[in-house]
Amino acid sequence: MHKGKGMKFVGDSRISAERKPNIPKDYSEYPGRTEAFWPNFLLKEWLAGSVFLVGFLCLTLAHPSPLEGMADPTDAGYIPLPDWYFLFLYELLKYDFASGPYILFGILIIPGLAFGGLLLAPFLDKGPGRRPHQRPVAVGMMLIALVSVVWLTYESASHVDWEQRAEANKPVPPSEQADIDTESEGYAIFENNCMSCHGEDLQGGAAGPPLIGIDRSAEEIKDIAQNGIGSMPPDQFTGSDDELDQLAEFIVSVNEQE
Structure with missing residues (x-):
């Protein structure tokens, strides 16, 4: 400012000359293009999430996931x-x-x-x-x-086969575990021919069902060992006829203990 020359002002371009009040937009001017986050959009998202959650919970109740035993x-x-x-x-x-x-x-x-x-x-x-x-x-x-x-x-x-897998790997309570004579000749034959699929305690594995709790005669067991059944292919037993008799008698004797 100079004396006798009036007043001069220096403007700052960073400051808007037009003041705009801090008021949200009127969304009625933009029909179908946008909406308020609260409560419109948030309520829709919450309702969609609730429907999905209820449907998912109903599915888990109707078809529960099969649980397996403890890792061995x-x-x-x-x-x-x-x-x-x-x-x-x-x-x-x-x-x-x-x-x-x-x-x-x-x-x-x-x-x-x-x-x-x-x-x-x-x-x-x-x-x-x-x-x-x-x-x-x-x-x-x-x-x-x-x-x-x-x-x-x-x-x-x-x-x-999820049902067979769950059945083969389900937890076995100690009271249901059979007393297996691992020193017998029948167990040795079982170990050489069947253990890889049916497990060392006859409780089954990923490739074969359990051999405990079955109601089959010795003749049926011998027939299955030679000719197979279901997903089990034939000619899985490689021993002699006497060893096949011992194997069948061993499996029958284990199931008679229950």
């Missing part, structure tokens, strides 16, 4: 399987391009590209629309991922 590190015939939500990765490792010398593709590269693509989907498709046909890249990648996971999980689960 001495059981060499046990085949571990991942939980159901990892079965699609387990199935992926069965293909030639993701196993053997290409195992790194199955455990690192392919899953990394898949999950990385899903993370990048919102950045690859920046369209303003919210309908599926307006977001082709993001919706297409999500559909491919969903179909792949569902198909691989179905393929993996269809090759496993």
Whole structure:
């Protein structure tokens, strides 16, 4: 300011000359394009999550997951399987391009590209629309991922007899465990021919059902050992006829103790 010359003001471009009150937008001006987060959007999300949670709980009550016994590190015939939500990765490792010398593709590269693509989907498709046909890249990648996971999980689960596996690996109370004479000749024959599938205590394994609690005669047991039954192939017994008689009598004697 100079004397006799009036007053001069210096403006700051960072300060708006027009004051705007801190009032939220009137969403009625944008019908169908946006909505208030509280309570409209949050209430819809909560209702959708509640419906999914109730449906999932009903499914678990109607079809509970089979539980197995405690892990036994001495059981060499046990085949571990991942939980159901990892079965699609387990199935992926069965293909030639993701196993053997290409195992790194199955455990690192392919899953990394898949999950990385899903993370990048919102950045690859920046369209303003919210309908599926307006977001082709993001919706297409999500559909491919969903179909792949569902198909691989179905393929993996269809090759496993879950009921037989649960029955073979269920916990056995001490009161139900049979007293097995491991020094007998019949047990030695069982050890050489049957233990790899039916377990050292006859309680079954991943490849065979338990031999305790069965109601079969010695003749039926010999016939099954030679000709097979169900998923058990024939000619599994490689001993002589006398050894087959001893094996059948041993299994019958174990079941007579109960």
